[in-house]
Amino acid sequence: MKNLVGAAMFAQSGGPTSVINASAAGVFIEALKQDKITAVYGAAHGIRGVLNEDFYDISKEDMKELELLKYTPSSALGSVRYKLKDAKKDDTDYKRIVEVFKKYNIRYFFYNGGNDSMDTCNKISKYIKKSGWDCNVIGVPKTIDNDLFGTDHCPGYASAAKYIATTIMEVNLDAKVYDTPMVCVIEVMGRNAGWLTAAAALAGHKGLGADLIYLPEVPFDVDKFVQDVKNVCAKKGNKCIAVVSEGIHDKDGKLICETAASNVARDSFGHAQLGGVASILANILKQETGFKTRGIELSLMQRCGAHLASKVDVEETFKAGRQAVKAAVRGVTDKMVVYKRVDDNGKYKCKFSLVNLKLAANTEKTVPLDWIINDGTYVSDEFVKYALPLIQGDAKAPLEDGLPRFAKLKKVQAGK
Amino acid sequence: MKNLVGAAMFAQSGGPTSVINASAAGVFIEALKQDKITAVYGAAHGIRGVLNEDFYDISKEDMKELELLKYTPSSALGSVRYKLKDAKKDDTDYKRIVEVFKKYNIRYFFYNGGNDSMDTCNKISKYIKKSGWDCNVIGVPKTIDNDLFGTDHCPGYASAAKYIATTIMEVNLDAKVYDTPMVCVIEVMGRNAGWLTAAAALAGHKGLGADLIYLPEVPFDVDKFVQDVKNVCAKKGNKCIAVVSEGIHDKDGKLICETAASNVARDSFGHAQLGGVASILANILKQETGFKTRGIELSLMQRCGAHLASKVDVEETFKAGRQAVKAAVRGVTDKMVVYKRVDDNGKYKCKFSLVNLKLAANTEKTVPLDWIINDGTYVSDEFVKYALPLIQGDAKAPLEDGLPRFAKLKKVQAGK
Numbered sequence: 030m031k032n033l034v035g036a037a038m039f040a041q042s043g044g045p046t047s048v049i050n051a052s053a054a055g056v057f058i059e060a061l062k063q064d065k066i067t068a069v070y071g072a073a074h075g076i077r078g079v080l081n082e083d084f085y086d087i088s089k090e091d092m093k094e095l096e097l098l099k100y101t102p103s104s105a106l107g108s109v110r111y112k113l114k115d116a117k118k119d120d121t122d123y124k125r126i127v128e129v130f131k132k133y134n135i136r137y138f139f140y141n142g143g144n145d146s147m148d149t150c151n152k153i154s155k156y157i158k159k160s161g162w163d164c165n166v167i168g169v170p171k172t173i174d175n176d177l178f179g180t181d182h183c184p185g186y187a188s189a190a191k192y193i194a195t196t197i198m199e200v201n202l203d204a205k206v207y208d209t210p211m212v213c214v215i216e217v218m219g220r221n222a223g224w225l226t227a228a229a230a231l232a233g234h235k236g237l238g239a240d241l242i243y244l245p246e247v248p249f250d251v252d253k254f255v256q257d258v259k260n261v262c263a264k265k266g267n268k269c270i271a272v273v274s275e276g277i278h279d280k281d282g283k284l285i286c287e288t289a290a291s292n293v294a295r296d297s298f299g300h301a302q303l304g305g306v307a308s309i310l311a312n313i314l315k316q317e318t319g320f321k322t323r324g325i326e327l328s329l330m331q332r333c334g335a336h337l338a339s340k341v342d343v344e345e346t347f348k349a350g351r352q353a354v355k356a357a358v359r360g361v362t363d364k365m366v367v368y369k370r371v372d373d374n375g376k377y378k379c380k381f382s383l384v385n386l387k388l389a390a391n392t393e394k395t396v397p398l399d400w401i402i403n404d405g406t407y408v409s410d411e412f413v414k415y416a417l418p419l420i421q422g423d424a425k426a427p428l429e430d431g432l433p434r435f436a437k438l439k440k441v442q443a444g445k
Numbered sequence: 446m447k448n449l450v451g452a453a454m455f456a457q458s459g460g461p462t463s464v465i466n467a468s469a470a471g472v473f474i475e476a477l478k479q480d481k482i483t484a485v486y487g488a489a490h491g492i493r494g495v496l497n498e499d500f501y502d503i504s505k506e507d508m509k510e511l512e513l514l515k516y517t518p519s520s521a522l523g524s525v526r527y528k529l530k531d532a533k534k535d536d537t538d539y540k541r542i543v544e545v546f547k548k549y550n551i552r553y554f555f556y557n558g559g560n561d562s563m564d565t566c567n568k569i570s571k572y573i574k575k576s577g578w579d580c581n582v583i584g585v586p587k588t589i590d591n592d593l594f595g596t597d598h599c600p601g602y603a604s605a606a607k608y609i610a611t612t613i614m615e616v617n618l619d620a621k622v623y624d625t626p627m628v629c630v631i632e633v634m635g636r637n638a639g640w641l642t643a644a645a646a647l648a649g650h651k652g653l654g655a656d657l658i659y660l661p662e663v664p665f666d667v668d669k670f671v672q673d674v675k676n677v678c679a680k681k682g683n684k685c686i687a688v689v690s691e692g693i694h695d696k697d698g699k700l701i702c703e704t705a706a707s708n709v710a711r712d713s714f715g716h717a718q719l720g721g722v723a724s725i726l727a728n729i730l731k732q733e734t735g736f737k738t739r740g741i742e743l744s745l746m747q748r749c750g751a752h753l754a755s756k757v758d759v760e761e762t763f764k765a766g767r768q769a770v771k772a773a774v775r776g777v778t779d780k781m782v783v784y785k786r787v788d789d790n791g792k793y794k795c796k797f798s799l800v801n802l803k804l805a806a807n808t809e810k811t812v813p814l815d816w817i818i819n820d821g822t823y824v825s826d827e828f829v830k831y832a833l834p835l836i837q838g839d840a841k842a843p844l845e846d847g848l849p850r851f852a853k854l855k856k857v858q859a860g861k
Contacts, residue, residue: 432611
């Protein structure tokens, strides 16, 4: 453990969340307090900002605006989807990172993101150590997908889950308003992990959920789906609400949205760009039942709906940022901050811990298969018990002219 | 003006809104107080509930739940889209309505809805008067479309506008997070009137709006649209957010969602591009620019997102219900409640008035053409000045388990 004095660099990466900036606020506010940290920088667009010497001097920001970051959705510094090459094959980027770190005396590096970003963070951590430049590297978790290993849950998940559950409750009331048949298919994010889709069960817990919930953890069969919906309609006055993950796939692993889309674009990590499966299924159901059907995609709203953020999530996410700084200053490196759930006399409590970056980078946590019930069409109460404590309370930006007053950063350039 | 003693019947009709039940709360709570009103009924599924003698005894409900109706989206009694025939050609339904009114001594009838519902209300009012049965009939306005004649604005509009503006602000931050091109097309409800689409300008007023706004009041040209987006991209780092009404149409009045669908590739099932006009336009833009594009449909959420309701809207809508009852008890009939905007020393204030049902039923109010600027791609500050006072304040259901606690009615049958 090295006791370092120097600058801190923070960067945000991957898909944004409603509360990702709460971690930025935590890192910035804590780092500005620490004597060992001589300057606090925020990189523009993740690791690309480091490579391009494009970063901001956070000490120039107003504290009021840094506080407002807690309630401001999307990555305030800009994000990036940039895959670092294997350093053994091509270490150009890594050399450049070390060069920039030396130039600005960066002794603390905080990288905020999900699986792919933790992979980036892990690679940088390993290379820097090998390079001989002393710099403590800490990963700050973030993902609405809730699929990071080693943590009870992920910063950003609960707010997205709360958005999804609240919206499904409202859509449930709306979709059932007429005395005519209505089938509604709602599509939720989450490629491989069904944590977000399962949030529909929270609405169900309040009596206004979905009749059917399909997670990507188990194979999806379109014919069975049509029959499932027909069965619900027969029992419930020709009304049915089904919630599906964007990542539902058949038994051969082929995405349902891919079997219906001839040309699916892929992002720079090779992931297919998903979406549209709700409309596809709604259309199939219309043909099969003759009923009025509607496909609804919660799209970007589920990950940027900060007006519905969970107070528990905002506070934990803010603390996760502070914990990262405290750990690094203590001399910790090559770790990611994680949440541990503690039973405090029957009440939910969250404690912080650390896990090796390497583990966080390469392991994906999905919904336990024994939580998926009713022949793959619902989730058990264990999920509700798990998720309910996380979505408690409201925490949102103050209103100005009836609309949210989000943080406005000055973004004073500190790089070249 | 007749001074009547008897029962009151209230019914909800047409597409629901976030706050439609606030009018129900207003009617119920006021009617239960009135000495002249001997019973308060709520019809299931609008006029169909009257025809079928399917209605509830509201005196059996808990006052706490009636209060919670203010914050509960969608029509709590159920809605209907049922067009009454011309009484001169077929008065079967009308005869039945009078029969039911006589059977239950209905002396007050309140019908809550938009243009079509006011047409229904107007027809019933005229027929009842001719029939000789004394019953005061009052229309209670409701529509997110804001297109009812004779009122400054419509109950439900402001909450939908607030939902749209807040969501666009959040999506704006999210869509621009990467340092790569991104074009986003957001589709908003409103077939013939662009009031909801114009709400994007409220987000623009806060610096996080749309670059382009297309209302259904003026013809839409796909080629010009593509060029408009390219022009914005050229100026703004290949980023553009365009908001379109679902009702945009070409110069011949043909809907773009129908005409443009043929230009779009079909999927492997042979389905034309599904979803609404946002997906279609996003697909066209992808082909034309090569950029990443995203189509977002605000779908049902914009009309049922009660968690984002405007306090001004909730309070006015509640009062509109009470005003309807007070007017009817005073002896008024054949009118609809309307809002009059008053300048209270530079501050917005709303007063209530009444307009003939016949006028409300047959006239549609669209956005003034001189408010549509920049060659049909934006709206003027006059719109912002008009709409901003309406979206002030938050008013939402209390949280229970971190999720909204909506009203739960007992719905005790009072009909046959």
